[in-house]
Amino acid sequence: MKIIGIGKNYVTDASEIDALKTGAQTIFTKPESSLVTNNQDIPFPGITNQLAYEVELVAKIGKQGKAIALEDADAYISEIAVGIDFTAKDVLNASREQKGPWALAKGFDGASPMSAFKPIAEFKNLADINFDLKINNAQTQIGNTSLMIYTFAEIISYVSSFMTLEPGDLIFTGTPASGTGLVEKGDHLQAAIEGELLLDFKLV
Numbered sequence: 329m330k331i332i333g334i335g336k337n338y339v340t341d342a343s344e345i346d347a348l349k350t351g352a353q354t355i356f357t358k359p360e361s362s363l364v365t366n367n368q369d370i371p372f373p374g375i376t377n378q379l380a381y382e383v384e385l386v387a388k389i390g391k392q393g394k395a396i397a398l399e400d401a402d403a404y405i406s407e408i409a410v411g412i413d414f415t416a417k418d419v420l421n422a423s424r425e426q427k428g429p430w431a432l433a434k435g436f437d438g439a440s441p442m443s444a445f446k447p448i449a450e451f452k453n454l455a456d457i458n459f460d461l462k463i464n465n466a467q468t469q470i471g472n473t474s475l476m477i478y479t480f481a482e483i484i485s486y487v488s489s490f491m492t493l494e495p496g497d498l499i500f501t502g503t504p505a506s507g508t509g510l511v512e513k514g515d516h517l518q519a520a521i522e523g524e525l526l527l528d529f530k531l532v
């Protein structure tokens with residue numbers, strides 16, 4: 329199973345999308361060992377003092393595909409969940425100073441908590457899905473897929489031009505353009521899709 333992430337994929341206003349859609353998608357991968365499911369609490373990672381959160385919708389691939397045509401790409405999604413892409417900002421900054429990769433800052437144990445999945449059939453319009461994140465009962469991020477620079481289909485088509493997508497692969501599709509920040513040990517994170525609480529855990 330592959331975990332694939334896309335960076336910088338949301339805008340605050342839909343009028344910004346065309347200018348930013350250059351075709352150069354920011355793609356990274358995360359190891360399977362970073363994944364946390366079943367709303368398990370997550371030990372605050374000892375490798376960082378700056379743990380940043382990003383709430384994202386997660387698309388699960390349902391069938392194998394390579395060089396997938398854009399018009400066919402949505403059919404490769406079987407389910408959707410909500411997750412958090414955690415980043416160790418201090419680790420990332422140190423790596424960037426040496427022009428290094430994102431792997432350690434994005435791929436540590438616990439870096440990818442994710443909710444249970446909802447079948448794709450429950451989503452009538454992939455371009456209009458609401459999701460949000462609360463931390464300690466305070467709203468921190470609100471997103472809607474109409475504000476994605478690259479749609480689910482565009483991400484899948486692009487990624488599959490480089491690597492074969494297989495059943496069970498997960499794609500973290502980007503975070504809303506505002507509201508990201510740092511979390512601390514003891515914080516309580518709750519993420520929802522269309523108002524339904526799906527992801528609920530604490531940093532311990």
